[in-house]
Amino acid sequence: MMVFAELIIIGEEILIGQIFDTNSAWIAKMLNEIGISVSQISTVSDNGDHIKRAIKLAEERANIILITGGLGPTRDDITKQTLAEYFNTVLVEDQEVLKSIEDLLSKRAFSMNPLNRKQALVPKNCTPLSNKHGTAPGMLFEKNGKVYVSMPGVPFEMKSIMEDLVLPFLKSKFDAPFIIHRTLIIQGFTESTLSLVLEEWEKSLPHDIKLAYLPSPGMIRLRLTISGANYEKLQEKIYRQILKLEPIIPKAIVSYEEEGIEKVVGELLKNEGMTLASAESCTGGSIATLITSIPGSSEYFKGSVVAYSNEIKHNVLNVSMDSLIKYGAVSKTVVEEMAIGCLQLLKTDYVVATSGIAGPGGGTSEKPVGTTWISVASKGKIISQKYMMGDLRSSNIQQATLTALNMLREMILETAKI
């Protein structure tokens, strides 16, 4: 039987767009791991009536209601008061909570003020949940077989209450199935072309496997989800379907473990003992930035020449003026000369090079915004490819970056095969 939870996030700062809600994603992930599905997340204002209405609706749909936010010393203790009203009770001072607040404050060399003391007040019929990192306790209620938990919104306080107290409690109370997600990273396809290629495979999927396409510029996350009681059987069932994918899209699967291309390429280079540099025009350093976001990348990444002007393409990368004039900076000839010049200058095993019109300006009818040439080169080998991307600068830069690294991945794999 599926067990459902709903999250209620109390936060004016989220409703005015001041901060992102990152708590929900973390909570959802943790619940999934113990087999509990999140059916809805509701972000509401810190208004008592609004909160009560949200709880009422949530309890009609789910067995577990987790509430974050609206607790704390400086603001109105709106959540606590509201919960006392919702469960028809009053606030009483809890001696254990008071003690833990005293302990926490004395560790930080603070003395207790009246606002701190007020935090030891909790609704009479709740189980207080001790907060190791803050003065606002969590609270757990049970009613008609349903569980309600209220926690502070500060992420590390909420996380420690969840890990230490809430998750173990929910795990023992509900007999939930396992939920397994497997996410593959696919490059080289648009969403619609991928889904056409995978049509037969998708149709033949067992009915209990759910499939989702999650596209972003330059890549697609393909997610398979299954749930049930036998962990090993579920794993095997998903694995069997993923195995069938490889012959259909042999070159497009960048990762079976949701690792980005920068990680995958880094591992390949490390394993082969090879080094990389980039010669970047339209990507403006974005390939180098992505590669060096990985700790330890200095082991295989030597550097980059961002040649944004023709002058630097010529002076530093040794691209011939003739080629620049005759073919233009966005051309096969120039991108290949950039790659070769960089290979010679930075003396690495591989180079990726890009030259394109990222936009919004610079397009012509012959070479519209989005036109991009990418080369991957190693000693004695060079592969170049022209792409027509879109008209959005940031998306073009990201696509070119991911595509260049994917061309590199393919070249490394080809070379390793020989």
Added chain:
Amino acid sequence: MMVFAELIIIGEEILIGQIFDTNSAWIAKMLNEIGISVSQISTVSDNGDHIKRAIKLAEERANIILITGGLGPTRDDITKQTLAEYFNTVLVEDQEVLKSIEDLLSKRAFSMNPLNRKQALVPKNCTPLSNKHGTAPGMLFEKNGKVYVSMPGVPFEMKSIMEDLVLPFLKSKFDAPFIIHRTLIIQGFTESTLSLVLEEWEKSLPHDIKLAYLPSPGMIRLRLTISGANYEKLQEKIYRQILKLEPIIPKAIVSYEEEGIEKVVGELLKNEGMTLASAESCTGGSIATLITSIPGSSEYFKGSVVAYSNEIKHNVLNVSMDSLIKYGAVSKTVVEEMAIGCLQLLKTDYVVATSGIAGPGGGTSEKPVGTTWISVASKGKIISQKYMMGDLRSSNIQQATLTALNMLREMILETAKI
């Protein structure tokens, strides 16, 4: 009269904790700017009944219901069919939408496949909203004075539909009070040091002005909010408080208009007719990437040498082997030699150079992770500064990037003064 909107986010990937919902914060911000408040955000699964229930509840509480996600060519997308059912109508092929899909595909040199064609189907009684950046159109419905809008979940597609079509429509349809947010970008302070310096100013703020500190690595957004009926008066009231800030933190205000340092520095360089290059070690190309994220940056940005290895610092930037051995790569001498070498090689008016230990590896007791040297140089002038950042790689890279550009901003302003 307050005008309320509710957001319904359709996204299994959010409910399982795979991605953060960043769309909501952006939408909330934009609605606030035209005086519309968000009263609730509901994230639901891509299940037709669940979506319909969420819309029904939302329309009881708000006048505007904005829905994102669940559109797209693949079969896991369900929103369109659900909306047709909700509004008691059928899907019909819209010729204008079909045309815009054809245009978009032909620009990218794709041909139309059956899945693309299916995207031209929209509920009969809606106004289709053209999507410049993708094949899934937005849809607008009106019923009993309420407005319902469905948009794709891909952020840049959603944003362009909102900006071009939805926000202007809502602004003209609803007579909402003004909500004015003014956000300043501050660099060179931590949150707590800034709040101490601004203590008196903050205390003297009128009660109807709300203040928020929004820190992120390397910068702080300082946000003032006010709402009311008279736009000019509100603007003036906020402006008067902002004027008082400048004498308190004269060099720290990067922008009064929430423009990032990359935009501000770009404008300065353009106005002065000056050019820039970067010589990057620990930032790994991130300065170049940030600068070139601005359209038209090729006017003042020539390029970058990302010298991740000592070899390249020596071979390309002409850093002496002696200095590398004697002082180490993370030192004043080396970062200055990098800056000067880059100035000579790329022949620009300004260069920023970075060398630091981004982590997690590479730290020593003498130079722990986070140690970073930054230089800014122009012909005949060089300023270098050592910073001790934290132990988180991504945050160190971001701080070094923003700090380097802020040092450049100060040097340009100093030079322009003379």
